[in-house]
Structure formats: C-alpha cells, structure tokens
Amino acid sequence: MTIPTTRNLDARIRKSQAAILKAGIELLSKNSDATLTDIAEHAGVGRTTLYRLYETKEQLIKAAAIHCLEAFDTATEHLENDAKSDLHAFHLMFKAILPLSAELEFLMGLGDLAEDDPELVAIYQQQQNEIAELVEYAKDEGSLSTEIPTLWMVNLVEGLLYSAWLTLSEEKMSHEKLADLAFHTFCHGVTR
Amino acid sequence: MTIPTTRNLDARIRKSQAAILKAGIELLSKNSDATLTDIAEHAGVGRTTLYRLYETKEQLIKAAAIHCLEAFDTATEHLENDAKSDLHAFHLMFKAILPLSAELEFLMGLGDLAEDDPELVAIYQQQQNEIAELVEYAKDEGSLSTEIPTLWMVNLVEGLLYSAWLTLSEEKMSHEKLADLAFHTFCHGVTR
DNA sequence: GAGATATGATACAAGTGTGTTCCATAAATT
DNA sequence: AATTTATGGAACACACTTGTATCATATCTC
Numbered sequence: 001m002t003i004p005t006t007r008n009l010d011a012r013i014r015k016s017q018a019a020i021l022k023a024g025i026e027l028l029s030k031n032s033d034a035t036l037t038d039i040a041e042h043a044g045v046g047r048t049t050l051y052r053l054y055e056t057k058e059q060l061i062k063a064a065a066i067h068c069l070e071a072f073d074t075a076t077e078h079l080e081n082d083a084k085s086d087l088h089a090f091h092l093m094f095k096a097i098l099p100l101s102a103e104l105e106f107l108m109g110l111g112d113l114a115e116d117d118p119e120l121v122a123i124y125q126q127q128q129n130e131i132a133e134l135v136e137y138a139k140d141e142g143s144l145s146t147e148i149p150t151l152w153m154v155n156l157v158e159g160l161l162y163s164a165w166l167t168l169s170e171e172k173m174s175h176e177k178l179a180d181l182a183f184h185t186f187c188h189g190v191t192r
Numbered sequence: 193m194t195i196p197t198t199r200n201l202d203a204r205i206r207k208s209q210a211a212i213l214k215a216g217i218e219l220l221s222k223n224s225d226a227t228l229t230d231i232a233e234h235a236g237v238g239r240t241t242l243y244r245l246y247e248t249k250e251q252l253i254k255a256a257a258i259h260c261l262e263a264f265d266t267a268t269e270h271l272e273n274d275a276k277s278d279l280h281a282f283h284l285m286f287k288a289i290l291p292l293s294a295e296l297e298f299l300m301g302l303g304d305l306a307e308d309d310p311e312l313v314a315i316y317q318q319q320q321n322e323i324a325e326l327v328e329y330a331k332d333e334g335s336l337s338t339e340i341p342t343l344w345m346v347n348l349v350e351g352l353l354y355s356a357w358l359t360l361s362e363e364k365m366s367h368e369k370l371a372d373l374a375f376h377t378f379c380h381g382v383t384r
Numbered sequence: 385g386a387g388a389t390a391t392g393a394t395a396c397a398a399g400t401g402t403g404t405t406c407c408a409t410a411a412a413t414t
Numbered sequence: 415a416a417t418t419t420a421t422g423g424a425a426c427a428c429a430c431t432t433g434t435a436t437c438a439t440a441t442c443t444c
Contacts, residue, residue, distance in 0.1 A: 012412065012420050031304055033225060035401065046422035051403065087383070111301045112223055145384045149365075152373050153382055155358040163344070163351030171343055181344050189380040190345055191279070192337045203442065204390050227431065238392035243433065 017053055019043040024064045029105045032113065036060075058117075065114055068103035069123045075100060076130075086138035090157070090186055093134075094179035097161060101175075104165050128154055160186060209245055211235040216256045221297045224305065228252075250309075257306055260295035261315045267292060268322075278330040282349070282378055285326075286371035289353060293367075296357050323349055352378060 023043035027034040036057055040047040054060040075096040083089035097104065114120045135153045138144040144153065160182040167173055167181075215235035219226040228249055232239040246252040267288040275281035289296065306312045327345045330336040336345065352374040359365055359373075 010412065010420065012410095016421085036403095037401080040422095048404095048422055049420080052420080055403090057402075109303050111303060142384055144382055148373065148376075148382050151363055151365075152355070152359055152370075152377075155355040155362075156352075156377060156382065158358060159351040159353075159355030160348075161351075162354045163347040166347040166350060167344055170347075173341075178344075181340065184340075185344075185348060185377075185381060187381045187383045189376075189378055190336055190340050190348065191379045192334055201443085202390070204440095208391085228433095229431080240392055240394095240434095241390080244390080247433095249432075 013053070016043075016045050016049050019045055020050055020053060020060070021064055021067055024060055025068065025102055025106045028061065028064065029102070029109055032109060032111070061110075061113055062117055062120060064106065065110060065117075065120055066123065068100075068107050069120075069127065071100055071103045072097060072127065080134075086134070086141045086143050087187065089134055089138075091179065091183040093131075093157070094160070094164070094182045094186075095176065098164055098168070098175040098179050098182075101165070101168055104161065105169075108162060108165055131157055156186065205245070208235075208237050208241050211237055212242055212245060212252070213256055213259055216252055217260065217294055217298045220253065220256065221294070221301055224301060224303070253302075253305055254309055254312060256298065257302060257309075257312055258315065260292075260299050261312075261319065263292055263295045264289060264319065272326075278326070278333050278335050279379065281326055281330075283371065283375040285323075285349070286352070286356070286374045286378075287368065290356055290360070290367040290371050290374075293357070293360055296353065297361075300354060300357055320346055348378065 020039065020043045023039050023045075027039050027042055036050055037047055039060070040050045043050075050060070054063060076093055079089055079092050079096065083092055114124075131154045132150055135144060135150045139146050139150070164178040164182050167178060168175075212231065212235045215231050215237075219231050219234055228242055229239055231252070232242045235242075242252070246255060268285055271281055271284055271288070275284055306316075323346045324342050327336060327342045331338050331342070356370040356374050359370060360367075
C-alpha cells in the first residue's frame, strides 16, 4: 500500500485528505498533543484511513504546516504587482494574511514541532527572505529607515501578526481594522 | 509525605527545587513534550525526587510558569517610580523584560498548556491589566494616540516582545539594542 | 555525633497513544 | 453492470510515560 501523493485521482482520497487536514489544523491549534483518534473522529474519518494517508503523526503535522505556509504564499502572491508603493505592499500583506486566522493560529502555536524539519524550515526561511527583500527595496526607495536592521523589521512583521492574532482571539475585531492597525503601527508607531 | 510548600527549610529541598525548575524551563522551552525523566536527568536529580516535590507534570509546568511570571513582575516592579515620563516607562519595561530570555522563551512557547489553568490565566490577565493602565495613563497625558484601541497597544507590547525574542534567537543582538528597537518601533514605527 | 529527613535506585502497575493487519463493505472508476 | 479501490471497524502488539512503593544511603539539622 503506497501513500497517495499530492494530487490523486480518486475522489474519496481527496475528500478524506481535505477533511483530515482541516481537522488536524483545528485540533492541533488548540491542543498541540491532540490524539490521532481525536483528529480522525473530528474529521469524520476512520483512524485507519488517516494512517493510510499519512504515515505518521509527524507527517500529518508537516503536511498541515506546509498547507498553511502555502496558503500564505498564494495569499501574498500578487503582492508586488498590486502594490501602489513599496509601503503599500506591507499593508496589502497584512490584509492578505490576517483573514487566514486558522492557518495563522496553527503556525503560531506550532513552536518546536516544526523547527526540526529541514523542509519546513526551508519554506519558512524563504518567506522570511521575501519579506526581507521587500524591506530592502523599501529602504532603497527611502520609505523605510536605513538605520533599523532589516532583520528586526522582518521579525517585526511577524510580531505584528502575532499581536493581531492575539487581538483577534480576545476581541472580535475585523481583519480589515487589524490590518490597518498593524500597518499603521508598522509605519508610525502608536504615539500621538 | 507532604509536598513542601514555597519556602522550606531543608537545604536539600531548596536545591532540588531550583535545579528542577531550571531544567524544566530549559527543556520544556525547546520540547514541549519533554519527559519527566529527561527533566530529572537534566536537573541532576532522581525522578523520585521530582515526584516528591511536584505532584504531577502539570504542577511542574504550572510552577515553572508562575516562576517566570513572577520574574517578570519583580523585574518591572519599580517601573512607575523610575520612569521619567509615561513613555519612558515602556522603554524601561522592554529593558527589564528582554534580559529574561529563558523565562520569555518558556512563556512564549507555553501556548495551550497554560490557558486552561485559572490561576495562571489570572496572573497573566493582571499583568496585561497593568500594561493597559500604563497605556491609558499615557493616553491621558497625550503621549499615546487616543484613536488606537488600548487592547491593540497592550497586545502590541507582547508582539514586540515576540519580535525581540525572535531576533534574539537568530542573531546575537544585545538586550539593550533590542529594547531600544522595540521602544522606538512602539513610538514611531520603522518608516523613514 | 545522633537523630531526623531527603535522596535515588529499583521495581512495579496502569494507562495511553502509536502503528499494523485483516476483512467485509461501500464507493469510486471503467 | 463489473471491477477496482478506498473505507472503517476490530483486534492486536509495542513502546513509552506517568505515578507509586520500598529501602538502603547520603545529607542536613540540632
């Protein structure tokens, strides 16, 4: 029995895969040591099926993480084309990512489960690099301060996403407003 | 056999407690499902002793979390007195917390392990409230923008700590510099 | 130094999650 | 409609972790 790879023909497999991935993301976000039984149950799928589609629990987590990272990728795909200015790109970025709250929550809570996997780290690093390029470009254009390290700015973006995610969990504030707040803070801080 | 409470006389107990707590914080930061055997080993203590001092694993985690939260508390104790202005208080806060990198890392990675415990949540909420008060005060003084929600500012502080912690892990940048960066970003953002 | 007390090694019990196999059934593909 | 293929339930083995009990030994208190 071979594990079906990315795009398999049979409708049942695709359906099961989607259900499992969704259930995995939801449950593992809230409880990082959720059981495979829990996940299978929550996905409306037999535990056997889960093992047929994902060799181990680690594989499932990895697949879920890749799914989320890819969601980020596609959401920010046309960023550079749509942006009217280099700063505007950051605004669009917050607007694009914040609606993906489930994916955001999963990745935020992933923690140490991921940092051992080289493939995952590679994807993550690449996304960080893309942000770094955006920062460098904006520095060149004179929009961002050249006195502040690029690394800090990149991590600041992540920190602002973290802040937004926290706020999203506590209060029900709209994605749009949070994106505006994050962007405004990114640009001007919060002083009067 | 009763579990020794906070301050016990016997030197052996205090020594073991400190070693276990330190080992717990270190190991659980990196691997949230570290084994009690691992922790005992890393602490140079028999597993039996660990169980004698902490009834369950949950108790140990809770004790570690409280320890870290208290470290934050004492570090920011004299904040309001030492601050020369309402904004300066935030600067001092970043400077006080960032050196506590081990505690910061532990609390950041704590995630769902903590949010079920009412006592822990209470302490956390209280610290958030203190920050909220600082924000409100600064708003009244005209230092912080009244158009930006307090909740966002409070979570922003946490987000900036997150950013700083990320940067601390990747690059070796000094606590002081990171505190300055966080504070500057808090006030003015990162635009030119 | 004598007595009290914590320690740690060992052994044990119990529970739980993982991963596998088998097989009848249901749902796809052709 | 016939065939292929995925499904899910059950039962199983296995490893691992938690938590407890015992007891000789080391260490602290007085």
